[in-house]
Structure formats: structure tokens, C-alpha cells
Amino acid sequence: MKDERAEPERDRFLLVSASTAAAPPATRVRVWRKLRSLGALYLQQSVCLLPAREPVRRQVQRLLASVRADGGTARSLTVTVDDAAEYAGLVAEFNAERDAEYAEVVERAPQLLAELEAETARGRATYAEVEESEADLDRFDKWLAKIAARDYFAAGGGPAARQAVDRCRAALAAFEDAAIAAQAGEPAAGPQASARLRAVDGTR
Numbered sequence: 001m002k003d004e005r006a007e008p009e010r011d012r013f014l015l016v017s018a019s020t021a022a023a024p025p026a027t028r029v030r031v032w033r034k035l036r037s038l039g040a041l042y043l044q045q046s047v048c049l050l051p052a053r054e055p056v057r058r059q060v061q062r063l064l065a066s067v068r069a070d071g072g073t074a075r076s077l078t079v080t081v082d083d084a085a086e087y088a089g090l091v092a093e094f095n096a097e098r099d100a101e102y103a104e105v106v107e108r109a110p111q112l113l114a115e116l117e118a119e120t121a122r123g124r125a126t127y128a129e130v131e132e133s134e135a136d137l138d139r140f141d142k143w144l145a146k147i148a149a150r151d152y153f154a155a156g157g158g159p160a161a162r163q164a165v166d167r168c169r170a171a172l173a174a175f176e177d178a179a180i181a182a183q184a185g186e187p188a189a190g191p192q193a194s195a196r197l198r199a200v201d202g203t204r
Contacts (some may be wrong), residue, residue: 010087011152012052014060015077019046023072031072034063039150041094049090051152052078095155101147102157105140109164112136116175125178133172140165 016035020028038056040048050056057076064074081087112133119129144165151158 012078012080014050014052015079016050016060017047018067018074020072023070027070027072031067091153095153098147098151098155099157102161105144105161106164109168112168113171116171120175120178125175125182127179130176130179137168137172140168
């Protein structure tokens, strides 16, 4: 019997070209930052691709309008990639860029875990240290959210990055428990708390 399951719908792409040669220098920086934040895949200088999804399209149109207002030239064309291999290659390139970003999260997360463990071992589990570590975790959360927002094709590195940040969250909870215990005047629990933090960090 013929398999009538439909092939997953492919994205169309926005082919974006923006030249800021005649615009103020600040425009060039703004355009670069915005397109990078959207996860644009550069094909060559000033020419990039983005999925033609409506939220992305609206942001691109606003950006290009501002480029023209500043004296630059900008254009966006919607293109369809019919060749399956070519389409897969583009998706792989998008995912490779997101995987590199996710890998940086995974690489940096152990620094926060190590800091929490070291502060606990020194008996410095205090409210001030909790607040400082909460700020660090908040930066991780925002960083991860920005990557996820431009992860259009579910890059494989996403789960590992989310798990790394979740380990930081669990370690901070353990650290906060130690700070609460210390403030309550309970017996010093440095070694026990350190062991709990090491248990949270499954890499050690």
C-alpha cells in the first residue's frame, strides 16, 4: 500500500541584501547586530538567508525600511529551494551555527557550578553570594532564550545546553539551601553541601 504521509513542509527563505555604504556607520553596526540576532545565514558579504516565517519577515521589513531611511539600499526576496539536497544543506548550515552557540553555553556552564561548589566549601554560602549567582543564572537563561529564538530547525545541541543550564539551576537551589541554613545558625554543612553540589553536576 502506498505511503500517503505528506512530506514535511519546507520553509521558504528570505534572501536579504543590505548595503549601508551610503548610510552612517552606526547603521552598518545596527544592521549586522539585528541580522545576527535573527540567526541570519550569510551567503556572502551583505547577503544572507532567513526563514520566511511571518515574525521574522516583519522584523526584516522594519530593518530594511530603516536602512533605506538612513540612505542605504536594501531588498528582501522570498525564494523557494526545490532541490531536497540543497534545502537539507541550508538547514544543516543553520543548525551548525546554532550548535556552535549551544556548545558555548555547555562550555561555560561548569564555571558557575565550580564557583558555587568552591564558595560552599569555603563556608561562604551567603545571601549576597546567592544574589550574585542568581544574576549569573539569569544571564544564562537570557542567553539560551536568544539562541532558542533563532533555532528555526531544532538544532541537535539544544537539549545539552538546556540540561547544562538546568544543572546550574539545581546547584543554585542547593547553594541557597546552604545559605538559609547558615543564616539560621545551623551547624556548618560545608562538606555535605559540597557533596550535594557535586551530585548535581553529573560531570564529576
